[in-house]
Amino acid sequence: MPAPTILLPQDPLNHRRVDPHYSYEAQLVRGLGGETALVDHDALLAGEATEAVRRVPAGIGPAWYRGWMLPVSAYAAFVSALADRGCHLLTSAAAYAVAHELPGWYSTFEGATPDSVWLAADHDPAELAEAVSRLGGHGPAIVKDYVKSRKHEWHEACYLPELADLPAVSRVVNRFVELQGEFLAGGVVLRRFHAFAPPEAVDVGRVRDAVGSRAGARTRAEAEARAAARTGTAPATPLPGQAAEARVWWVDGEPVLTGPHPDTPEVFPAPDLTQVRSLVRALGCRFVTTDLALLADGGGWMVVEVGDGQVSDLPRGTEVSGLLSSLIST
Numbered sequence: 001m002p003a004p005t006i007l008l009p010q011d012p013l014n015h016r017r018v019d020p021h022y023s024y025e026a027q028l029v030r031g032l033g034g035e036t037a038l039v040d041h042d043a044l045l046a047g048e049a050t051e052a053v054r055r056v057p058a059g060i061g062p063a064w065y066r067g068w069m070l071p072v073s074a075y076a077a078f079v080s081a082l083a084d085r086g087c088h089l090l091t092s093a094a095a096y097a098v099a100h101e102l103p104g105w106y107s108t109f110e111g112a113t114p115d116s117v118w119l120a121a122d123h124d125p126a127e128l129a130e131a132v133s134r135l136g137g138h139g140p141a142i143v144k145d146y147v148k149s150r151k152h153e154w155h156e157a158c159y160l161p162e163l164a165d166l167p168a169v170s171r172v173v174n175r176f177v178e179l180q181g182e183f184l185a186g187g188v189v190l191r192r193f194h195a196f197a198p199p200e201a202v203d204v205g206r207v208r209d210a211v212g213s214r215a216g217a218r219t220r221a222e223a224e225a226r227a228a229a230r231t232g233t234a235p236a237t238p239l240p241g242q243a244a245e246a247r248v249w250w251v252d253g254e255p256v257l258t259g260p261h262p263d264t265p266e267v268f269p270a271p272d273l274t275q276v277r278s279l280v281r282a283l284g285c286r287f288v289t290t291d292l293a294l295l296a297d298g299g300g301w302m303v304v305e306v307g308d309g310q311v312s313d314l315p316r317g318t319e320v321s322g323l324l325s326s327l328i329s330t
Helices: 020-031 041-045 072-084 093-100 102-109 125-134 151-157 166-183 211-215 220-231 274-283 321-328
Strands: 005-011 014-018 036-039 061-065 087-089 116-119 141-145 188-192 245-251 254-260 287-294 301-308
Touching: 005 020, 005 087, 005 321, 014 020, 014 036, 020 036, 020 321, 041 072, 072 087, 072 093, 093 102, 093 301, 102 116, 102 274, 102 301, 116 125, 125 166, 141 166, 151 166, 166 188, 245 321, 254 321, 274 287, 274 301
Parallel strands: 005 036, 005 061, 061 087
Antiparallel strands: 005 014, 116 188, 141 188, 245 254, 245 287, 287 301
16 A cells, blocks of 8 residues: 555645645655645635645545644545545544544543533523533533634633523623634533643643744744634634643554644643543544643643544644654554
């Protein structure tokens, strides 16, 4: 079997080159002896999957995608259009849905991640009250959709100080739905809030910020602005009380990279992966990420999020040669 090709989004301003946000990964893949091909992310979002993959060489065989997030339906069309060109994405449409959206992975990680319930975005007050009851009916929580929160509008559209205050819960949830708009993924999720240890309370390291100069990428502000436009979320900025999260990258059940979370790119926690390893293997998805944070009360590391590795972001300054080498050697 040929080595997998890495599919990357093209630059919207120049379709013959890779999106600058992913140019460093493209250089590394080629330096490792791998092959890359370009896809049109904007066309995928527009429902034009056949047009989106026209620059992918026919008959290239297996491939991984490394690019911007896609709705589950758009990813399924992506898989189908590639198959018509003789290209087999190694993450199936079903596996993408499992890893990308919380209802897909939650049952596997239940007990190791905050308790959660979900309901339709167009729910009525009785359905919201019933969801609150299923989450325990009192105490703090957060609201998000199946993929993203709006933590940069913390008090307006994310944090629920007391579930028992149903009018306040409804107000924050409704504002979240309003702000997400067309970018809302799946439905509304309520998650139990936990206090996590801040960076200064975790054994961390710091690394130099070198990727931008090596890759010739745009400034961080420009890259984050583009990410915000594509995902409907605010660019990452430090939050008061920001937790020290680690992002762990898994290929075929093995952790191939443990690095910083994009919100805290200079903070490198070292989480205990003993429990998480078995859970990732039970999930059964080949390429995933887990975001982990240390509980402030010393209760150990908790899984904050699970994601599909193809669309999880890599902070600048992260050494990713090992990760990319694992992908092209599978």
